[in-house]
Amino acid sequence: MTGSTSKADRAGLGRRRLLQAGAGVTAAAALPTRVFAQTPRTVKFTLPWLAQGATAYSYIAQDQGYFKKRGLNVEISRGYGSLAAAQSIGGGQFEFGLVSTGATIVGAANGLPLVALGTTNYDAYMGILVRPESPIRKPKDLEGKKVGGVLTSVETPFWPAFAKRAGIDLAKVNYIQADSRVLERMLVEKQVEAAICVTSTSYALAKAIGVEPRAMLWSDFGLNFYSNNIVTRPDVLQKDAALCQGMTEALLEGLAFSLQDPDAALDIFMRKVPELALTQGGREFARLGQGFMLASVVRPEAQDNSLGYTDMAKIKDMVDLVMEYAVDKGKAKRPDEQALFTNKFVGAIRLSPAQWETVKRKTSEFPKLLS
Numbered sequence: 001m002t003g004s005t006s007k008a009d010r011a012g013l014g015r016r017r018l019l020q021a022g023a024g025v026t027a028a029a030a031l032p033t034r035v036f037a038q039t040p041r042t043v044k045f046t047l048p049w050l051a052q053g054a055t056a057y058s059y060i061a062q063d064q065g066y067f068k069k070r071g072l073n074v075e076i077s078r079g080y081g082s083l084a085a086a087q088s089i090g091g092g093q094f095e096f097g098l099v100s101t102g103a104t105i106v107g108a109a110n111g112l113p114l115v116a117l118g119t120t121n122y123d124a125y126m127g128i129l130v131r132p133e134s135p136i137r138k139p140k141d142l143e144g145k146k147v148g149g150v151l152t153s154v155e156t157p158f159w160p161a162f163a164k165r166a167g168i169d170l171a172k173v174n175y176i177q178a179d180s181r182v183l184e185r186m187l188v189e190k191q192v193e194a195a196i197c198v199t200s201t202s203y204a205l206a207k208a209i210g211v212e213p214r215a216m217l218w219s220d221f222g223l224n225f226y227s228n229n230i231v232t233r234p235d236v237l238q239k240d241a242a243l244c245q246g247m248t249e250a251l252l253e254g255l256a257f258s259l260q261d262p263d264a265a266l267d268i269f270m271r272k273v274p275e276l277a278l279t280q281g282g283r284e285f286a287r288l289g290q291g292f293m294l295a296s297v298v299r300p301e302a303q304d305n306s307l308g309y310t311d312m313a314k315i316k317d318m319v320d321l322v323m324e325y326a327v328d329k330g331k332a333k334r335p336d337e338q339a340l341f342t343n344k345f346v347g348a349i350r351l352s353p354a355q356w357e358t359v360k361r362k363t364s365e366f367p368k369l370l371s
Helices: 007-011 053-063 082-090 101-109 156-166 183-188 199-209 234-239 241-260 262-272 282-295 300-304 312-325 353-363 365-369
Strands: 041-046 072-077 096-100 115-119 126-130 146-149 174-177 194-198 214-217 228-232
Touching (some): 053 241, 053 262, 072 241, 096 101, 126 199, 146 183, 183 199, 194 199, 199 214, 199 282, 228 241, 282 365
Antiparallel strands (some): 115 228, 126 194
């Protein structure tokens, strides 16, 4: 299946053009590619959620033949949340998928057999959204306010960690449990005064309803989480390292395409997922999602090393946070970050300094939207 969505799913969401060698995806991406077999190998791949702009590069990899030239026929399926995606990979329903870093660590701590082959983007955008006219300007202003959150979301477990770092007395906050399908509408309609969320996604949803909110990013307060990882199982890695190499490089090549020509990538994505084009504001929702994601790739990890690179020191801090706030300490076991994350399969897909400058220019509008 190729990321189709139901009518109910769509209600909640609110060119082809090959790059010429001169524009270059990367010098490394032009190297001879492994061909695994004459007959393409079918691989099942899950997204963390519905087909969205933030994961459009997987469709770019499919459309531009980056999987095919590596002997792979990749079937892309929608997900039902990163934790569910981690479970479906660990349980064998899918061989690969995209999973948020927090969920990757939580899943491994709870015994799921997982391994992250690369990190695609470096800010999960966890934080708080408020209405544009809101008097809430700093974390302490949340005290005495109604703050909505989704109990089962990936960000909610870290709300106490943010509160501790920002000096918020949680006893003075009126926490309102919300359904994931209505959280943004509750903010827009003033049922809550702030929303705990993945701000990049919720910003786009709120804008589709008619309000452009302001964000308070937890990363600005030292609570840093990477976004998506390319995830598989250790047994897949042990049996077929070449397959893992091919999947990782193809996805990162799709990401490189998107970084350099986001307009072309968006055109391809909308053609691959036509349901979005039928939704009012669907293209803008996808553009925002892709834009926020691409802006979060512009980090030292990718610029100084390669696309997909994971900083193990930062991962250790993330594991510390997960073990303190997001798992049952009596049942969960701290995962070995050196076994859970690897940089073995990244390094081939790089952008030049000049290309990075272009990426910065093309993505500069998006961080400002959350300021």
